[in-house]
Amino acid sequence: MIDIEFVRxxxxxxxxxxxGNVYTSPGRINLIGEHTDYNGGFVFPGAVDKGIxxxxxxxxxxDTVMAYAIDLKDRxxxxxxxPAGPKASWARYIYGIAKEFQKLGVPVKGFNIAFAxxxxxxxxxxxSAAMESCFACGLNDIFGDNKVSQWDMALAGQATEHNxxxxxxxxxxxxxxVFGKAGCLMRLDCRSREFEYFPFKPDGxxxxxxxxxxxxxxxxxxxxxxxxSCENVVKHIAAKHPEGQFETLRDCTWEQLEEVKDExxxxxxMRAKFVLGEKDRVLAVCDALNEGDYEKVGEMMYKTHEGxxxxxxxxxxxxxxxxxIARECEVTGSRIMGGxxxxxxxxxxxxxxxxxxxxxxxxxxxxxxxxxxxxxxVVIGDGSRRLC
Ligand code: GAF
Numbered sequence: 001m002i003d004i005e006f007v008r009x010x011x012x013x014x015x016x017x018x019x020g021n022v023y024t025s026p027g028r029i030n031l032i033g034e035h036t037d038y039n040g041g042f043v044f045p046g047a048v049d050k051g052i053x054x055x056x057x058x059x060x061x062x063d064t065v066m067a068y069a070i071d072l073k074d075r076x077x078x079x080x081x082x083p084a085g086p087k088a089s090w091a092r093y094i095y096g097i098a099k100e101f102q103k104l105g106v107p108v109k110g111f112n113i114a115f116a117x118x119x120x121x122x123x124x125x126x127x128s129a130a131m132e133s134c135f136a137c138g139l140n141d142i143f144g145d146n147k148v149s150q151w152d153m154a155l156a157g158q159a160t161e162h163n164x165x166x167x168x169x170x171x172x173x174x175x176x177x178v179f180g181k182a183g184c185l186m187r188l189d190c191r192s193r194e195f196e197y198f199p200f201k202p203d204g205x206x207x208x209x210x211x212x213x214x215x216x217x218x219x220x221x222x223x224x225x226x227x228x229s230c231e232n233v234v235k236h237i238a239a240k241h242p243e244g245q246f247e248t249l250r251d252c253t254w255e256q257l258e259e260v261k262d263e264x265x266x267x268x269x270m271r272a273k274f275v276l277g278e279k280d281r282v283l284a285v286c287d288a289l290n291e292g293d294y295e296k297v298g299e300m301m302y303k304t305h306e307g308x309x310x311x312x313x314x315x316x317x318x319x320x321x322x323x324x325i326a327r328e329c330e331v332t333g334s335r336i337m338g339g340x341x342x343x344x345x346x347x348x349x350x351x352x353x354x355x356x357x358x359x360x361x362x363x364x365x366x367x368x369x370x371x372x373x374x375x376x377x378v379v380i381g382d383g384s385r386r387l388c
Pocket of ligand 1 (some may be wrong): 034035036037039057126169170171172173338339340
């Protein structure tokens with residue numbers, strides 16, 4: 001986690017010398033359940049020990065925000081009443097959360113904020129959700145009397161993506177960042193929003209991320225197209241079954257998908273096929289975890305990778321290569337993590353194979369792409385909170 005004193009020193013330097021309160025929120029991993037959140041399915045994320053840390057303080061103005069992104073050395077001032085909001089993409093997360101909080105009735109006024117992060121950007125570990133929930137946590141404390149619920153904080157983060165950043169995302173990332181708990185994964189039913197904490201300490205195995213360093217960016221990417229494809233399939237199924245209730249692919253069966261195969265076209269069919277399979281895999285993984293059957297968990301992870309690569313088409317050459325190396329090294333499970341289009345693979349590796357896997361992956365990847373993948377050992381940490 002980022003050192004509080006580091007953030008504080010910048011906050012003092014860039015504003016009026018006064019200190020504020022410090023908040024932090026993590027990025028996330030996801031064991032399984034990819035692109036299921038906006039399809040009303042299940043996800044299996046956990047918060048990580050890396051995230052965003054911000055110092056914040058009301059500045060006494062009606063609606064002027066003074067913001068400093070420490071890592072980028074970039075300062076942006078803007079007014080909350082400006083309907084266009086700031087141009088800098090990082091500042092739009094601050095603007096978006098503040099606007100969404102105002103919609104919730106929180107009397108957000110002007111404030112100063114400086115923030116830094118150690119969650120890698122564009123690695124698919126949800127640095128944007130970490131920002132949103134960190135800023136939400138701060139605004140809730142400073143202007144909201146901490147009355148905004150955890151769910152409303154997560155939903156404000158998601159609405160920020162939709163309304164100010166152009167990403168029509170699901171709720172997984174913001175949920176994981178707000179609700180995370182050290183040592184636990186969380187199984188969330190994205191339709192009912194019920195969730196349960198799953199202590200995750202796989203005896204004899206560890207989780208490691210390999211970052212391809214291919215920058216994953218969801219804004220303006222085909223991420224929204226994937227969602228549209230899924231929604232299109234649901235529309236067709238609903239039209240065929242006026243007696244039923246079809247909100248998302250969660251409500252659809254394999255048989256119903258086959259019925260609309262010809263009318264929705266190959267591409268949308270493949271997208272929905274992946275989602276229905278993934279829905280089943282998350283439940284299989286839950287059973288396997290309950291039985292301590294990590295080999296089964298791993299098998300599902302490989303299947304997910306295949307589906308994400310071939311049917312959902314959100315992989316890239318580098319991620320497929322990392323997956324191949326994992327198989328060669330007899331890694332238990334490996335797959336793309338997060339939205340895709342770059343970023344990391346998540347790998348479930350037996351302790352005795354770990355060293356060889358990492359060394360082989362570094363060597364082979366470097367030979368092919370001229371640089372090593374970055375390696376992040378996963379430590380499952382706590383969610384959004386005030387530090388001081
Ligand atoms: C991104 C999105 F933000 C999430 O909502 C989720 O859809 C994920 O991609 C894929 O599972 O992280």
